[in-house]
Amino acid sequence: MKRDQSTEEKIKAAAKKVFMTKGFDGCSVRDIAKEVGSNVALLNYYFRSKEKLFELIFEGAMSDFLQSMIAVFSSDLTLKEKVEQLIDKEFSFFMEHPELPMFILQSLHQNKTNAPMPSQFLEPIANTGIFEQFEQAKANGEIRDVSIRNVTMLLMSNVHYPFMSKNLTKQFHGISTEIFEEDLKKHKEIVKELITNYLFKSNPKA
Amino acid sequence: MKRDQSTEEKIKAAAKKVFMTKGFDGCSVRDIAKEVGSNVALLNYYFRSKEKLFELIFEGAMSDFLQSMIAVFSSDLTLKEKVEQLIDKEFSFFMEHPELPMFILQSLHQNKTNAPMPSQFLEPIANTGIFEQFEQAKANGEIRDVSIRNVTMLLMSNVHYPFMSKNLTKQFHGISTEIFEEDLKKHKEIVKELITNYLFKSNPKA
DNA sequence: CCAAAATTTAAACAATTGTTTAATTTTTTC
DNA sequence: GAAAAAATTAAACAATTGTTTAAATTTTGG
Numbered sequence: 001m002k003r004d005q006s007t008e009e010k011i012k013a014a015a016k017k018v019f020m021t022k023g024f025d026g027c028s029v030r031d032i033a034k035e036v037g038s039n040v041a042l043l044n045y046y047f048r049s050k051e052k053l054f055e056l057i058f059e060g061a062m063s064d065f066l067q068s069m070i071a072v073f074s075s076d077l078t079l080k081e082k083v084e085q086l087i088d089k090e091f092s093f094f095m096e097h098p099e100l101p102m103f104i105l106q107s108l109h110q111n112k113t114n115a116p117m118p119s120q121f122l123e124p125i126a127n128t129g130i131f132e133q134f135e136q137a138k139a140n141g142e143i144r145d146v147s148i149r150n151v152t153m154l155l156m157s158n159v160h161y162p163f164m165s166k167n168l169t170k171q172f173h174g175i176s177t178e179i180f181e182e183d184l185k186k187h188k189e190i191v192k193e194l195i196t197n198y199l200f201k202s203n204p205k206a
Numbered sequence: 207m208k209r210d211q212s213t214e215e216k217i218k219a220a221a222k223k224v225f226m227t228k229g230f231d232g233c234s235v236r237d238i239a240k241e242v243g244s245n246v247a248l249l250n251y252y253f254r255s256k257e258k259l260f261e262l263i264f265e266g267a268m269s270d271f272l273q274s275m276i277a278v279f280s281s282d283l284t285l286k287e288k289v290e291q292l293i294d295k296e297f298s299f300f301m302e303h304p305e306l307p308m309f310i311l312q313s314l315h316q317n318k319t320n321a322p323m324p325s326q327f328l329e330p331i332a333n334t335g336i337f338e339q340f341e342q343a344k345a346n347g348e349i350r351d352v353s354i355r356n357v358t359m360l361l362m363s364n365v366h367y368p369f370m371s372k373n374l375t376k377q378f379h380g381i382s383t384e385i386f387e388e389d390l391k392k393h394k395e396i397v398k399e400l401i402t403n404y405l406f407k408s409n410p411k412a
Numbered sequence: 413c414c415a416a417a418a419t420t421t422a423a424a425c426a427a428t429t430g431t432t433t434a435a436t437t438t439t440t441t442c
Numbered sequence: 443g444a445a446a447a448a449a450t451t452a453a454a455c456a457a458t459t460g461t462t463t464a465a466a467t468t469t470t471g472g
Contacts, residue, residue, distance in 0.1 A: 023231065025231035026231040026316060029459080038420075039420080041421070042420060042421080045419075048461095049460075050459095050461090051460095102311070102315050105370055105373075106308070106312055108373040108374050108377070109308050109312075109372075110228065110229065110232060122380075149379050150393055150396055152375075152379070153368055153371075153389060154397075156367065156371060156374075157364045158367075161363035161364075161366060162363060164370070165359075166315075167311075168310065168311055169355075171322055171323040172358070173355050173358070190352070190360065198399070198400045234430080236430095244450075247432080247453095248451080250430085250432080251448095251450080252449095254431095255430075256430065257430095
């Protein structure tokens, strides 16, 4: 029955590449077909419509997007170590997938995906016990009395934004890609220091 | 010769609204014409093409985007006061124009505007003398030895991103718009403390 | 090897795209 | 108030859009 397992995968890979760079509205199904080296009918043969194909790609991207957190959160580390590791891991992940944050935020911004974020994505994070560990540390006086939502906003801002703003930043300062990437590395170190300094009290016994 | 000065402005206002919410690729010229309450030929009568109209809107948006900085930078304040004021002003500005950061970054990301950022935008900022003031403070030992590019990245990340990530954040935490906006206010205060604490040494005489 | 099933293709579909044309209405100018 | 200019409209243009149809090819199962 199945002839070539890889055809479906080739289409998904092409769709991912095209959707990521041009966005849902910015490309046609023929762009994707050309990337596959095939024609448009084949896309609808495997994935009923452009929308369905997009939803599939988006969900895969969202999964990747959140996956990098889960490994860190479910490890057996102190909260401080987890925060530091998270920043490191997220940066090296997005260094490999720099278009991901823009793709995710842009798609959600324009409601290209109507469905609310499935619990399939959120539950694994909750299951790591990170929220409990956070509240525990707060009760212990180990960290500041700040909501986890605000810490999340702080982390996401500083980890996602730099990758989204590459063109703006390069033009703003008139710098090359090389300089920009050096700035990125430095930014990571600054953010790590900044956030841990802010969150973790210098004297845990006070 | 001129009949109704406001027609051109009405089209620009409609185009701004539609482009901002749907993006260049996400809308048709007929969407804009409908918003105007007119037809498509009128758009090309005033602005030769969809692209030309977009460029105009984009440049206006970029101008607004950067304008809020200039007022603060050209004031007669200490660097620390400027940083604090900048964060305050930017937040209240984007509270009024929450779609602006996403529109700018998204347009630049997909190269919807080929032109490099015109010096028309950058020069006014340079002319405020903010760069000199920054280097001076660094030489004085008033602030850390960190590049202004990294400080910019820090500021932009924390000021722009929250407005871009509204949908992601709301879905991620399962919160209402009201809660989200409370978090925004808190975030602003955190960022202010965080960045000034980081940048300005606690003991300037040391 | 042969029929059936699955895969791939080319072509066509109606709808929508940005743009232009030409006619009509409104405003301006003298 | 009449001629000229400017503004607005409806209609049409070719090109592109997502999707479907039906035929052709390849693979599978007996």
